[in-house]
Amino acid sequence: MDSRWSGRDADSVIARYAERGVNRDLALRVYTSRLLGQDPRLVLHGGGNTSVKTVATDLLGDRVEVLCVKGSGWDMAAIEPAGLPAVRLAPLLRLRGRDALSDEDMVNLQRLNLLDSAAPNPSVETLLHAFLPHRFIDHTHAVAVLAVTDQPDGEARIRDLYGDRVAVVPYIMPGFALAKAAAAAYEASPGVDGMILLKHGIFSFGDDARDAYERMIALVSRAEDYLSRGRLSRGERTLVSAVLPERLAAVAAVAPVVRGALALPEGAGAFRRWVLEFRNDAAVMGFINGRDLARYAQAGVATPDHVIRTKGKPLLLAAPAADDFAGFAATVRTALADYHAAYQGYFARNNARQTVPKKPLDPVPRVVLVPGLGLFGVGKSAEEASVAADIAEAAITTITDAEVIGRFESIGEADLFDMEYWSLEQAKLGRAVEKPLARQVVAITGGAGAIGRATAAAFLREGAEVALLDLDGAAVAAAAQGLGKRVLGLTCDVTDAASVRAGFDRICQRFGGLDIVVSNAGAAWQGKIGDLPDELLRRSFELNFFAHQTVAQNAVRVMRAQGTGGCLLFNVSKQAVNPGPDFGAYGLPKAATLFLSRQYALDHGGEGIRANAVNADRIRSGLLTEAMIAERSRARGLDEAGYMTGNLLGREVTAEDVAQAFVHQALALKTTAGVTTVDGGNIAAALR
Numbered sequence: 264m265d266s267r268w269s270g271r272d273a274d275s276v277i278a279r280y281a282e283r284g285v286n287r288d289l290a291l292r293v294y295t296s297r298l299l300g301q302d303p304r305l306v307l308h309g310g311g312n313t314s315v316k317t318v319a320t321d322l323l324g325d326r327v328e329v330l331c332v333k334g335s336g337w338d339m340a341a342i343e344p345a346g347l348p349a350v351r352l353a354p355l356l357r358l359r360g361r362d363a364l365s366d367e368d369m370v371n372l373q374r375l376n377l378l379d380s381a382a383p384n385p386s387v388e389t390l391l392h393a394f395l396p397h398r399f400i401d402h403t404h405a406v407a408v409l410a411v412t413d414q415p416d417g418e419a420r421i422r423d424l425y426g427d428r429v430a431v432v433p434y435i436m437p438g439f440a441l442a443k444a445a446a447a448a449y450e451a452s453p454g455v456d457g458m459i460l461l462k463h464g465i466f467s468f469g470d471d472a473r474d475a476y477e478r479m480i481a482l483v484s485r486a487e488d489y490l491s492r493g494r495l496s497r498g499e500r501t502l503v504s505a506v507l508p509e510r511l512a513a514v515a516a517v518a519p520v521v522r523g524a525l526a527l528p529e530g531a532g533a534f535r536r537w538v539l540e541f542r543n544d545a546a547v548m549g550f551i552n553g554r555d556l557a558r559y560a561q562a563g564v565a566t567p568d569h570v571i572r573t574k575g576k577p578l579l580l581a582a583p584a585a586d587d588f589a590g591f592a593a594t595v596r597t598a599l600a601d602y603h604a605a606y607q608g609y610f611a612r613n614n615a616r617q618t619v620p621k622k623p624l625d626p627v628p629r630v631v632l633v634p635g636l637g638l639f640g641v642g643k644s645a646e647e648a649s650v651a652a653d654i655a656e657a658a659i660t661t662i663t664d665a666e667v668i669g670r671f672e673s674i675g676e677a678d679l680f681d682m683e684y685w686s687l688e689q690a691k692l693g694r695a696v697e698k699p700l701a702r703q704v705v706a707i708t709g710g711a712g713a714i715g716r717a718t719a720a721a722f723l724r725e726g727a728e729v730a731l732l733d734l735d736g737a738a739v740a741a742a743a744q745g746l747g748k749r750v751l752g753l754t755c756d757v758t759d760a761a762s763v764r765a766g767f768d769r770i771c772q773r774f775g776g777l778d779i780v781v782s783n784a785g786a787a788w789q790g791k792i793g794d795l796p797d798e799l800l801r802r803s804f805e806l807n808f809f810a811h812q813t814v815a816q817n818a819v820r821v822m823r824a825q826g827t828g829g830c831l832l833f834n835v836s837k838q839a840v841n842p843g844p845d846f847g848a849y850g851l852p853k854a855a856t857l858f859l860s861r862q863y864a865l866d867h868g869g870e871g872i873r874a875n876a877v878n879a880d881r882i883r884s885g886l887l888t889e890a891m892i893a894e895r896s897r898a899r900g901l902d903e904a905g906y907m908t909g910n911l912l913g914r915e916v917t918a919e920d921v922a923q924a925f926v927h928q929a930l931a932l933k934t935t936a937g938v939t940t941v942d943g944g945n946i947a948a949a950l951r
């Protein structure tokens with residue numbers, strides 16, 4: 264690992280922040296914190312922290328010594344000065360003389376001494392930073408260092424590796440006791456460059472930013488070299504492989520089975536679902552195909568704060584043999600039931616020793632390992648699933664290296680529980696309110712059109728994960744990008760069964776499955792029915808009827824694999840119930856599609872799959888173009904505004920109104936075989 268320090272970059276950061284009144288110390292603190300935070304071998308997703316001791320002016324104009332330390336909720340990769348709140352140093356130092364301090368009192372005292380009352384909570388490791396004398400202090404959970412310390416003889420290995428360059432601190436949970444132990448360890452050997460916290464991570468320090476940073480790089484590099492020597496002496500780079508079935512089931516088939524099994528029933532057809540993120544790079548495969556997977560994968564976390572994002576253990580499944588997929592699906596449910604029982608046992612055992620009983624967390628794993636296939640990160644959103652997968656990958660690097668040089672060993676169960684059920688974490692429970700469609704995945708066909716995009720935006724606002732499918736690849740990519748990085752855009756010809764199947768497979772790979780389908784793609788053809796070319800009517804049936812059937816069938820296939828119900832929504836248009844002149848080519852297949860939605864409601868209601876339709880009219884879209892609006896207005900002797908507002912309410916109906924109707928139907932858990940009319944009022948087209 265090389266130092267990425269650049270004098271020029273450092274100077275430009277200092278100059279840029281000086282214009283905003285940020286002093287040199289804090290600017291450099293931001294600069295090297297980012298250097299550390301941007302390297303996943305050192306820091307991941309809010310892990311690690313840094314500080315600088317400097318002087319600041321408070322609101323009374325007094326110059327005070329402060330500790331600027333990473334605030335909770337900030338990621339070092341993109342930290343700003345606001346992410347390093349200033350805390351008065353003197354009161355922090357006075358705490359050193361105490362014998363004990365609760366986490367709540369510690370947080371309270373830290374907040375009371377912030378210079379800005381609106382600043383985020385200073386890191387739980389604030390006192391450790393305060394008690395050490397150095398101006399710049401860097402802390403990471405470097406994967407290479409963890410591989411050396413996460414061993415039964417980790418302390419001896421660390422002492423061998425670093426000699427008197429580092430102080431060694433035994434495992435203690437972050438907080439006051441750890442801060443005191445670390446300060447004592449430093450004072451016993453004050454010449455050191457850094458400090459190893461066994462089974463937790465590494466600190467480096469110095470009197471300027473570059474020293475502290477480059478000491479971190481040097482110390483971590485030494486661990487990396489030690490690991491490479493270990494690999495060479497063993498003559499191999501990977502773990503010993505297990506024997507796997509010859510033909511494995513595909514990710515797209517496995518993911519919905521896993522996702523469905525993970526969902527927690529909440530009664531009345533509702534489920535607490537999860538979103539998955541799949542990974543299968545070479546490092547993951549070497550790890551999950553290892554002969555001793557069951558031992559090392561279940562041995563615990565690589566560093567304690569991973570437990571908050573990944574729980575203590577992943578769910579370990581059997582390799583999914585393609586020729587016995589039904590057998591695999593059955594074992595998933597059993598493995599998960601065993602996981603729940605083991606987690607509840609762990610909770611009960613450790614809760615019994617608490618003076619204040621803890622609130623149990625859900626028993627759902629956040630990482631699922633499937634030998635032969637890959638791993639799934641699990642979260643309540645795609646973003647959270649991706650964080651879990653990132654942390655799982657970092658842990659895999661640590662554990663693989665640890666196994667190559669020795670045997671991976673984590674902290675004990677009691678320490679793990681104390682971290683997972685930390686009072687500061689427990690206090691956050693129940694505070695976040697989830698959006699109504701959070702944890703659900705929606706696929707929208709005709710996704711690049713006006714109604715498709717408006718529908719995607721409406722489902723995103725309600726918290727859903729969104730996949731857009733459209734025939735126009737460039738348009739769907741642009742639409743997905745325009746809606747944000749969470750949205751998946753896929754090229755798909757809904758009239759081609761193989762294309763639809765491939766699209767649904769991609770959705771299952773990306774999110775783990777799906778819950779709602781908005782079958783919206785369509786196109787209008789015109790002509791008097793008596794003169795209509797047969798070929799044109801058949802073409803319209805392909806898109807406006809058979810494509811809906813292909814999409815719905817694929818959705819039902821995935822929903823069945825999940826076993827958590829689902830929702831099919833069809834865009835049927837006013838033509839389905841009220842024919843317009845010369846519009847038979849469009850209205851006939853749409854009428855069949857309205858019937859199709861009722862058939863799905865009837866045949867699949869018993870599986871918890873609902874089917875509803877939206878019957879909309881006069882929406883500016885690819886179907887009703889500006890040219891058509893002009894032509895129809897003329898034919899009716901109206902101006903355009905008069906034509907577009909020609910309904911009982913006298914208001915133009917928009918794509919957003921249609922989108923809202925789809926959202927409403929997705930949320931109405933007791934509504935199936937329904938039709939929602941979105942046309943501003945048209946008695947002739949009203950359903951009877």
Ligand SMILES: [Zn+2]
Nearest residue numbers: 311402463464
């Ligand atoms: Zn830490």
